[in-house]
Amino acid sequence: MTGARQSPVAAGSRPALACAGLGLVLVVVGAVLPVPVLYVVGVVLGGVGLTLALRSRAPVVVAVLAGVAVAGAAVALPLLARPRTSGLAGQWEAPAIDGDVLSGRALVSADNTSVDLRTGKTVHLGSVTGGSRWVADDRMLVVRDDRVDSVRLDASARWTWRPRGPQGIRPLAAADGMTVLRTCPTSTSGGSCALVGVDARGHLAWTTDAPGQRSGSPTVTGPVGSLPRVAVLPVRGSGGSFLVDPATGRRTLVPDAATLAVADGPVVVTTVSGGRCVTSLYAGLSPAWTSVSPQVCPTALPSRWFTAEGNLWVERAGAWERYTLAGGSREQVSAEDVPEPGAPGGWTVSVQRLSLWPNPFRGNDHAFVLTLRNPESGEESARLVTDRRPDLLLAARGGVVVREDGRVTRYALDHT
Incomplete structure (x- = not known):
């Protein structure tokens, strides 16, 4: 009895299948190591081997297309597997500078260059060196003892104000083009500290005394290079602070145990009255709202408080409260619901x-x-x-x- 004979077609496909198998091995080795040359050679051998193997069973065009498709897929799939950006669309680009983000609004460098993080506009005060830098009221302020420079973040306006003689200058507030500065004389110039208001053109708009202030007296400013829209002047030993209107220089004394300045916004004052916690928000000289706790106030000073997500978060004696900045509504919240200060x-x-x-x-x-x-x-x-x-x-x-x-x-x- 004669044994079964293998068809010439099957016998002819063995080398092609071996070529395809070798190509597969090289593809795997090239991907694992990784070695791009081995991977590419493997893709070529695999495509050629598959084409030759299919040619004996299918039309030549189909076999060639199948080999090309396999080779193309082997090259494209690794590239497509790379993680890709999703859910975001580019709005603008600006040249990068080394510096810090001030007031959550602008990136500011040590050479007094700013990049507005809302628009991408870059502004450079090339004629000004040194100084402390602040961002408020859509402006960058550069403050030195002999001058104050202001430039809008869109570069539409700029001014310089100089005091009479050397002064220790500290910015306190900025709103609607007005800037409140505390000026204190140096040891050589003599005199007492004062408050000055500088208008949108850099001209002195008003001046008044600064009771109880010295050059080393602490100032109340916002977080990370920011200023509030109302100036705060603590009065030593009085249990209160003066709030100063930037537009007129008028001031009012409010009782406070602690004061929190909101970046480019109001100030929050808290104290104890009648055994209750009293919290007020000031966008001017009169409170926008006042909230009185229904329970006895455990301590006058909050252990932690900050603003985030349009709310004021206050911790006293391990318990948290949340106040809406817009209206002052108050509720107790658990620690798990409190965001991290400065959360992005x-x-x-x-x-x-x-x-x-x-x-x-x-x-x-x-x-x-x-x-x-x-x-x-x-x-x-x-x-x-x-x-x-x-x-x-x-x-x-x-x-x-x-x-x-x-x-x-x-x-x-x-x-x-």
């Missing part, structure tokens, strides 16, 4: 360094992924992927601003 725009933000393996072409490289998550649900809202670690400058409900690769970029949340 209500988001949970994380930055991860991810390997690009198994991409054989960039297997030894890494990408950085900045993720915005909803703090309540934990769901991802947006993701930014960059080749270098992004420096998060600002995060708000509308988007993020990052510094990366020599540029500052604002990305808006893409709701499409």
